[in-house]
Amino acid sequence: MSENLITCPLCGYVFDPAKHLACRSCPLQKGCQLLCCPVCGYQMVDLDQSVLVRTLDKLVNRIKNSSSDMAK
Amino acid sequence: MPCHPSPPSRTKSANGNIALVGQPNVGKSVIFQRLTGQHVAIANYPGTTVEVARGKARWFADSDLVDTPGLITFPPHTEDEQVTERLLFQEPLRAILQVGDAKNLRRTLLLAVQIAEMGLPMVLALNMMDEAEARGVSIDVNLLTNHLALPVVTTTATRGLGIDQIIEHLQQASPPQFRMTYAPEIEGCLAETCVALPQTPIASRAMALLWLSGDEVAEKWIEAHLPPEDFSRLQAQRQTMQFSFHEPLSVVIQKTRLEFVDRVSSVVILESGAGWRGFSTFLGDLTTHPLWGLFILAAVLYLLYLFVGVFGAGSLVDLLETRLFGELINPRVTAWVQSVVPFQFLRDALVGQYGLWTMGMTYALALIMPIVTTFFLAFGVMEDSGYLPRLAALSNRLFRMLGLNGKAVLPMVLGLGCVTMATLTTRVLESKRDRLLVTLLLALAVPCSAQLGVVMGILAGISMYATLIWSGVILGVLLLIGWLAARLMPGERTGLLVELPPLRWPLISNILLKTLARLEWYLKEVVPLFLLGTAIMFVLDKTGLLRVLVGAGEPLVTGWLGLPPETSAAFLMGFLRRDFGAAGLFIMVSQGLLDPVQVVVAMVTVTLFVPCFASVLMIAKERGWRTAAGMLLVIFPLAFLVGGLLERILVLVGWGV
Secondary structure, eight states, X not given: OOSOOEEOTTTOOXXXXXXXXXXXXXXXXXXXXXXXXXXXXXXXXXXXXXXXXXXXXXXXXXXXXXXXXXXX | OOXXXXXXXXXXXTTOEEEEEEOXXXXXXXXXXXXXXXXXXXXXXXXXXXEEEEEEOTTSTTOEEEEOOOOOSSSOOSHHHHHHHHHHHHSOXXXXXXXXXXXXXXXXXHHHHHHHTTTSOEEEEEEOHHHHHHTTEEEOHHHHHHHHTSOEEEOBGGGTBTHHHHHHHHHTOOOOOOOOOOOHHHHHHHHHHHXXXXXXXXXXXXXXXXXXXXXXXXXXXXXXXXOHHHHHHHHHHHHHHHHTOSSOHHHHHHHHHHHHHHHHHXXXXXXXXXXHHHHHHHHHHHHTSTTHHHHHHHHHHHHHIIIIIIIIIIXXXXXIIIIXXXXXXXXXHHHHHHHHOOXXXXXXXXXXXXXXXXXXXXXXXXXXXXXXXHHHHHHHHHHHTTHHHHHHHHHHHHHHHTTOOGGGHHHHHHHTTOHHHHHHHGGGSSSHHHHHHHHHHHXXXXXXXXXXXHHHHHHHTTOHHHHHHHHHHHHHHHHHHHHHHHHHSOOOOOOOOXXXXXXXXXXXXXXXXXXXXXXXXXXXXXXXXXXXXXXXXXXXXXXXXXXHHHHHHHIIIIIITOOOTTXXXXXXXXXXXXXXXXXXXXXXXXXXXXXXXXXXXXXXHHHTSOSBHHHHHHHHHHHOHHHHHHHXXXXXXXXXXXXXXXXXXXXXXXXXX
């Protein structure tokens, strides 16, 4: 089971996004970057799939590392 | 004859297993590890793809501990939850250990009473006690034990606290003496059902409650254990019972449990200090109040209007569309294309009136993106603050007053995110009538987040009253069609069950990340559609078909709606996506081609169009092409009818003059 559980902002159901439970019945799943709650169907963005978020993460980490290096 | 909690067919067996049951994310897995150690086997539950972990229970010889998938409440909604219920029916059990979140006692108790009713030996562990205490919540465990008539222990599994007490109570666990008394009519139904049931693996009264609530797993079990004629008789009996109630039996039963849970929670939860939590609870209650909830909703919408409409569509669009694109980027791009591209046709295709850059990309980046960015930010705040489920609960009350199904609210609220996906989620509705009705309402009058942002942004440029008129008309159409359909197609109503998390301050960093990811989705999904729409408009323009279509639409657009003939082109774009059409109208507004009445009329008409081409495909896939075509035949004439009537009313009352 993945440690990365997601709580649906609409119905409160906690689920493992790695299982893609709601995607099986969706005709738009190919190339989809969104997550769907398996209980109510609420759609949310998958932060792990977003190129922009990953790039920003890397940038922030690089800045943090360089500032901690400078502090040393 | 009362239905006594007759014991299950399986009595406590010394060498049976222990089922670990609980809602998702309550720390079950940590307790599982504490009780089993390293020897864990994970396998799919027979006939499913759902994983169930089993481990040797360290303090019980010959007993396995079975970690079941998270279960919110009965009846189960997902395959995972159904596996948990099937396991409770089929597994030889010496006890059930329910793990609950001490911070969310109400939710935990709702499940606890349902498990206790099953009559199997049980222990309730209230986990995450450290987090509850950090929030100023303590629980009177002795009082709770008395109310539930079963052993209750508090634990902080991550630190190993309370594990010894769990083991101690599990060793002595016996069937709980808990019994919930329902309304006399329900008790009557239970008595009749219990008599007709075969010997059951859980208390017959619990099985009868599941049966009356329409629980699929219980139904299948009963069907498999009764002769077909007895099963049919039981079904007919349940149907007859339902006629005596205005609400579904499942709702009536659950309401009684909720009342009990509320009563017990109010006496066993000892909160220290008011502080933010006290205020948050107070505010949370207000947001779902039938009267105050509406005032809060109005305030939320007003803030949304100021942020998205005035700031996003006003200041940001002015900065991007007029100054950045209009004065800096587009003149340079146009000059460059004119000098580099030798063919006039290609130059027009790129930077002409219907050029891919000057129309498609400029609409997407300079016009729509600032508006949807502000809307996504605001929507993120609504999601992370816990307001969204409260909005669903509040809308549920309004919808029920109209005679609509409570469950219908979820797809409608989801429609604010994406109507195409919301159409897919109408599958959660039980009856064909509800699925059809909600699909129609979604296609007709629920704009998705991007479209809502654009429409609100444009209307905010006119006045607050323009936004109010538009909202009033769209809401009016939604409620009127819903009310009419509910009268014409009466059907069984089912309840809405959403988890209301505590109202809390959202994390700014999380909202920013979500907005960034949503914008990426928007750019990938919507920009190609805008470019396609622009290309179609370009071809129509070059072949002269656009003039023909605009001419054909003139009696309707100019004669009936009172709009300039050029609006037909924006409406054509609106067939592809509402916000694309709205963007075309935005340009006309900024060019001074529409007066306030015409803006409101055009916006109402375009909002009542189908949301986008993808949603039409989804309707056709889910409901069939004939239904989709029928809906389009209703939606488009209705959109123009409402738009024309509104124009006459606004002119008659002299609004906008």
